[in-house]
Amino acid sequence: MDEHSAAFPSRPPAVEDEWSQTPLVPAETVAGRALAIVIAIMTFLAALTAGFAIVLADASRDWRGAVGVEMTIQVTPRAARDIDADSAKAASIAAAFPGVAEARAFTRQQSEELLAPWLGAGLDLSQLPTPRMIVVRRDPQKKLDEIGLRAALDAAVPNASLDDHGAWMQRLDTMAQVVVGAAVAIFVLVMIAMALAVGFATRGAMAGNREIIEALHFVGAADSFIARQFQFHFLRLGLRGGAAGGGAALLLFLLLGFLSRQWTTSAGGEQAEALFGSFSLGWSGIVAIAAISLTVALIAGLMSRIIVFRALGEFYDVKD
Amino acid sequence: MVRFENVGLRYGMGGEILRDITFDIAPRTFQFLTGPSGAGKTTLLRLILLALPPTRGLITLFGKDSAELDKPGLTALRRKVGVVFQDFRLLDHLTTYQNVALPLRVQERDEASYRSEVMELLGWVGLGERMHVYPPVLSGGEKQRAAIARALIMRPQLLLADEPTGNVDPSLARRLMRLFLELHKSGTSVVIATHDLALMDQFDGARRLVLGDGRLHIYD
């Protein structure tokens, strides 16, 4: 497999090497390092895109998971109504409703605590017309008839409103879809660019090895055999470039994961974590990047094969 | 096994280099293809090899119309024909042994299954000592013999040799000719293109296909 084993006249092979099957197309004549670097960079970009998409998709799933099981009922204060009574009533209606696991009304004191960071401590909320919150936790095993719950609340406590975070979830969904869609588009573009680069390199390699191809034809080689001689090199280049690019992307994600863990222990890190998750790719991400690297190598091999076949089809006359 | 009927050929827009060529090459025959330099000997061999499509006329090879051959058919045909090019066309990055074994290797046969066969043939053409040497190191005569060995390793039914004695001294030329005759006796049809009249005179009885002014004259 070592490309330098394609020994040249100036360098006689070692004795045990004498019978070894020298590649029919010398590795030196096939675009080597430059193409491997191009493939590595392309793989890196593709893996990076896929990695970020996976991290973001995971994070958005986490948000949705957290948000999706909770709803809130907001009881707004009205003149001539007892907000404590309304709040308790709404909570009991919700708690009794099928599909609800728990409904917990925030007491005045809890509401004050909730608002304290914004309004300052030691506040007497009874002076202010603050709404009361009831946190409703769904029972994930059962279906909840949201419209029914809304109607029941409306009938009993007209100043209560149910918020199921639907709009927020909708936006989150859209955003996740856009990000994943963009990632797929970038991935496809990068793969096309790489396939084109391999195609050009294959044409170059064939032009440079025209005499070898002719000789192979005349000794009775089928096109598929000739194609395989080229494919071998490009598959290997693809494997090498893909491994380098994918490996670099993995390292970067490991580093980012490490840094994000450092941040979370510091102030302000929680927001970042909330947004991006813990930045760990997880097994699915590692598998995805490995699959991308392998795909890259396969595309390189396949592309060179297609180009060789096409070029051999045009190849009838021989050079004089 | 080869049949030309009214074959004509021109390169690009030029005039016809070959005109109304009609001939047969029967199994187990030996013939010279001759004519002055530039008469079209190499061109005619390339037509037989289907390395070049004829401008007009019909070429039949092993009973098949050349115009109707597909790629696998062409490959199968080339495996029945051994060819020695004027410029050898050995692959410089392969050893003499690997060059001679190439027709077997492209059929994806296991190297161990043909090694002794190739070594025997190399011994027969006198290259036993040179099998691990690369072509650029070989002398003209050694390259010639390597090219011949490569053409013979598949035991072709038809051997085409283009000026096979053009690069060698007279005594080696005679040895190579004896080799071709031996091959002919063992059942192969042989076509030797040469403009060397002295060489042909040594094999007086052989059939001659003579090219001149684009036409072919046959002397049986």
Ligand SMILES: Nc1ncnc2c1ncn2[C@@H]1O[C@H](COP(=O)(O)OP(=O)(O)O)[C@@H](O)[C@H]1O
């Ligand atoms: N590829 C080519 N393109 C154009 N003309 C060619 C080509 N090959 C050969 N010729 C011309 O065809 C004629 C016959 O050439 P060739 O078959 O090589 O003759 P020979 O082998 O008898 O010396 C020559 O005039 C040569 O210049």
Ligand SMILES: [Mg+2]
């Ligand atoms: Mg010639």
